[in-house]
Amino acid sequence: MRGVKVSLFGFGNVGKAVARVLLEKERFFRERYGIALKVVSVADTSGVVWLPEGIDLQEVLLVKETFGKLSAWTNDYEVYNFTPEEAVEDIDADIVIDVTNDRNAWGWHLAALREGKAVVTSNKPPLAFHYAELVGEAEKRDVPYLFEATVMAGTPVIGILRENLLGDTVRRIEAVLNATTTFILSRMEQGRTFEEALKEAQSLGIAERDPSGDVLGIDAGYKATILHCVAFGPITFREAMVKGIDGISQEKVKEARSRDRTVRLVAVVEKGKVIVEPREVSLDSPLAVESHENAAVIKTDLLGELAIKGAGAGLKETASGVVSDVIKAALRIA
Amino acid sequence: MRGVKVSLFGFGNVGKAVARVLLEKERFFRERYGIALKVVSVADTSGVVWLPEGIDLQEVLLVKETFGKLSAWTNDYEVYNFTPEEAVEDIDADIVIDVTNDRNAWGWHLAALREGKAVVTSNKPPLAFHYAELVGEAEKRDVPYLFEATVMAGTPVIGILRENLLGDTVRRIEAVLNATTTFILSRMEQGRTFEEALKEAQSLGIAERDPSGDVLGIDAGYKATILHCVAFGPITFREAMVKGIDGISQEKVKEARSRDRTVRLVAVVEKGKVIVEPREVSLDSPLAVESHENAAVIKTDLLGELAIKGAGAGLKETASGVVSDVIKAALRIA
Numbered sequence: 314m315r316g317v318k319v320s321l322f323g324f325g326n327v328g329k330a331v332a333r334v335l336l337e338k339e340r341f342f343r344e345r346y347g348i349a350l351k352v353v354s355v356a357d358t359s360g361v362v363w364l365p366e367g368i369d370l371q372e373v374l375l376v377k378e379t380f381g382k383l384s385a386w387t388n389d390y391e392v393y394n395f396t397p398e399e400a401v402e403d404i405d406a407d408i409v410i411d412v413t414n415d416r417n418a419w420g421w422h423l424a425a426l427r428e429g430k431a432v433v434t435s436n437k438p439p440l441a442f443h444y445a446e447l448v449g450e451a452e453k454r455d456v457p458y459l460f461e462a463t464v465m466a467g468t469p470v471i472g473i474l475r476e477n478l479l480g481d482t483v484r485r486i487e488a489v490l491n492a493t494t495t496f497i498l499s500r501m502e503q504g505r506t507f508e509e510a511l512k513e514a515q516s517l518g519i520a521e522r523d524p525s526g527d528v529l530g531i532d533a534g535y536k537a538t539i540l541h542c543v544a545f546g547p548i549t550f551r552e553a554m555v556k557g558i559d560g561i562s563q564e565k566v567k568e569a570r571s572r573d574r575t576v577r578l579v580a581v582v583e584k585g586k587v588i589v590e591p592r593e594v595s596l597d598s599p600l601a602v603e604s605h606e607n608a609a610v611i612k613t614d615l616l617g618e619l620a621i622k623g624a625g626a627g628l629k630e631t632a633s634g635v636v637s638d639v640i641k642a643a644l645r646i647a
Numbered sequence: 648m649r650g651v652k653v654s655l656f657g658f659g660n661v662g663k664a665v666a667r668v669l670l671e672k673e674r675f676f677r678e679r680y681g682i683a684l685k686v687v688s689v690a691d692t693s694g695v696v697w698l699p700e701g702i703d704l705q706e707v708l709l710v711k712e713t714f715g716k717l718s719a720w721t722n723d724y725e726v727y728n729f730t731p732e733e734a735v736e737d738i739d740a741d742i743v744i745d746v747t748n749d750r751n752a753w754g755w756h757l758a759a760l761r762e763g764k765a766v767v768t769s770n771k772p773p774l775a776f777h778y779a780e781l782v783g784e785a786e787k788r789d790v791p792y793l794f795e796a797t798v799m800a801g802t803p804v805i806g807i808l809r810e811n812l813l814g815d816t817v818r819r820i821e822a823v824l825n826a827t828t829t830f831i832l833s834r835m836e837q838g839r840t841f842e843e844a845l846k847e848a849q850s851l852g853i854a855e856r857d858p859s860g861d862v863l864g865i866d867a868g869y870k871a872t873i874l875h876c877v878a879f880g881p882i883t884f885r886e887a888m889v890k891g892i893d894g895i896s897q898e899k900v901k902e903a904r905s906r907d908r909t910v911r912l913v914a915v916v917e918k919g920k921v922i923v924e925p926r927e928v929s930l931d932s933p934l935a936v937e938s939h940e941n942a943a944v945i946k947t948d949l950l951g952e953l954a955i956k957g958a959g960a961g962l963k964e965t966a967s968g969v970v971s972d973v974i975k976a977a978l979r980i981a
Contacts, residue, residue, distance in 0.1 A: 480676075633812070
């Protein structure tokens with residue numbers, strides 16, 4: 314049995330979902346992979362709980378759910394006021410998990426890699442702006458830097474492009490990478506205005522209070538940028554051409570439907586080119602997704618066309634990608 | 648640059664397609680992966696061409712296409728009469744590629760693994776009957792044993808199940824894994840009888856002269872057995888319940904279509920259970936494939952439902968899977 318020490322950064326909904334999977338499937342991971350994961354620290358914005366012998370995940374989940382923040386926990390554990398940089402340097406761990414929304418996390422990702430720690434992340438901006446430095450540093454040090462959950466949640470489109478199809482040359486990727494815009498566009502097809510559909514998405518918790526990241530195509534743009542980096546080499550979000558769904562009229566959406574087509578926020582990725590914009594797709598295309606599904610169509614020289622479709626959002630679904638990467642990293646470093 | 652020595656067994660249509668990809672993309676593999684592949688032997692049923700310094704692939708392809716067999720090649724190269732067992736033992740190579748149809752190849756796969764050689768194969772019976780011994784031997788010796796191209800050609804369903812979704816527990820796989828039966832069933836929907844559709848498939852080279860492997864579900868059964876091994880642990884084809892499409896009437900197929908459903912040869916794989924039989928699927932299901940596409944729907948505890956669709960047959964498409972595995976093996980052993 315290989316013991317692997319894990320530092321978890323981010324303890325919102327995704328972080329809690331990851332902790333729950335690590336807790337509930339601990340025996341499965343021991344039996345199937347011979348890996349015993351030990352979470353030595355958990356951090357939210359209020360503080361860092363750190364216990365080198367391993368934190369009781371059931372307890373830390375209970376504290377978070379009861380008090381809303383880790384700093385309220387004063388009984389058995391010390392809560393530290395580390396910055397993430399300090400934490401990745403001071404806390405002895407094999408794998409650092411970043412499931413925060415910290416836009417500046419690339420700095421402490423780099424710090425972790427320089428310490429020889431594997432990094433697993435669902436956090437998009439570090440990759441969308443600093444892919445070359447991060448992956449370069451990881452390769453130089455031969456340390457895993459894994460980010461399956463940044464694109465299409467746990468649906469393994471990154472794994473397919475990064476570790477499979479190794480003999481193929483990718484020509485083009487078309488994908489629907491944002492579920493909130495799919496929800497809004499579906500509702501508009503059913504007769505709602507953009508504003509009504511957005512309000513409904515917000516009241517259901519599908520869109521955030523500030524929906525601009527989804528609606529303006531920024532979230533899809535980050536993801537498309539990451540797909541470009543993996544399939545064609547480094548590029549940054551600044552070079553992506555992104556147009557959101559905010560300018561789309563209900564008439565246009567309904568009219569497309571009357572021609573057996575549907576408007577989706579589509580990402581098109583080719584060498585040197587990242588485009589995100591609303592496009593019509595045929596109803597029998599894999600890109601005509603509904604609900605929280607994402608889809609990608611990958612075109613290559615040998616295989617031709619490959620379509621993958623699966624969850625693009627959701628807590629368990631995102632935890633799926635994070636935890637798969639944690640196991641992958643654990644198997645590589647052990 | 649890492650030099651990697653390759654022994655190629657099987658030089659029919661798939662073997663030639665693999666050689667062509669290795670030849671045409673040699674520079675791509677050097678630049679992208681830092682790997683220089685050197686083919687030190689090529690074997691067909693007539694003999695083994697062996698040159699430790701590396702065989703000129705352009706020449707060997709020309710000889711094969713001109714004379715139909717390697718033993719006709721008497722100019723620059725020696726042609727040996729090795730059995731595959733002798734060849735894998737005597738020829739110094741890092742990776743053994745088996746793209747033969749040799750039903751008894753598991754014996755020399757084992758011999759190669761015991762010599763510490765990686766094995767890459769598109770040959771199904773060794774896996775469908777001897778998965779546990781073969782993968783067990785490879786794991787014991789920490790040598791890659793890779794077989795992406797045995798199921799869905801280069802469409803990376805094996806890679807997804809074996810090296811991704813590592814945190815998920817697979818509950819069930821449903822898949823359409825044989826393109827010949829899809830062709831025949833599509834033609835029957837259009838009004839042909841089974842016999843007419845089969846004859847057409849044979850005249851187009853889609854079905855073999857002895858079509859029983861496809862029509863009786865044996866090919867799909869092998870593939871479904873391999874999916875079970877990867878997702879749920881070892882099982883053999885003998886335990887699979889397989890029913891072909893030979894008993895299907897044109898009326899049944901056409902009648903299903905009138906209800907927006909289509910009959911396909913569907914594999915259903917659950918823990919301890921492998922079933923292949925004609926089933927009706929809804930026209931909007933990912934399993935309602937056409938032409939040479941295969942599809943698989945993987946259901947898991949965390950991710951929910953994941954669908955992958957892509958080429959399931961074809962020469963370049965099969966070479967895609969074989970060559971991806973060759974690169975994967977080369978990256979691991981170097």
